[in-house]
Amino acid sequence: MIRTLNGKTPVIHPSSFISETSYIVGDVLILENVSIWPGTVIRADSGKITIGKGTNIQDNSVVHSDDDAQIGEYVTIGHRVMCHAKIIGNNSLIGNGSILNDGVILGEKCLVSSGSTITENSKFEDRSLIRGTPGKSIGKIRKKHETLMENATQSYIKRINYYKKSDLNLKI
Secondary structure, three states, X not given: OEEOEOOEOOEXXXXXXXXXXXXXXXXXXXXXXXXXXXXXXXXXXXXXXXXXXXXXXXXXXXXXXXXXXXXXXXXXXXXXXXXXXXXXXXXXXXXXXXXXXXXXXEOOOOEEOOOOEEOOOOEEOOOEEEEOOOOEEEEEOOHHHHHHHXXXXXXXXXXXXXXXXXXXXXXX
């Protein structure tokens, strides 16, 4: 469902896939080849949320911020993620069930392990491997992590047309 709030209607690039059971409201900008999966909520009632090209936000995740929020290009946000981050850098992966609290800033190519909780206003450099509660950098990603992140993003981009042809996307 796409909803206008305070005169702001989400803007969605036509190449993107939006599940018919997602809820997107307010000042949201979704760029090319983005996929938003079932049960996802993107709620921009306090600032603008921009989602970069090639990004996927998987089932039952929530994206909300008390300020403007920028999700970069080719980002994977796994299943059941609670994302209040301010910035997620390009080519990052947020593992299933993670929580990113208000004001979090992730550099490019960061990997957040599944189930991690990142506390308010935490900042991480490019290529950080983040794990735990509270989330801490345990080092830099390696080639195997980078390959995993690239494969995740590309597999979801490939699914866009399949789902659109199956008539499972929201009619925009």
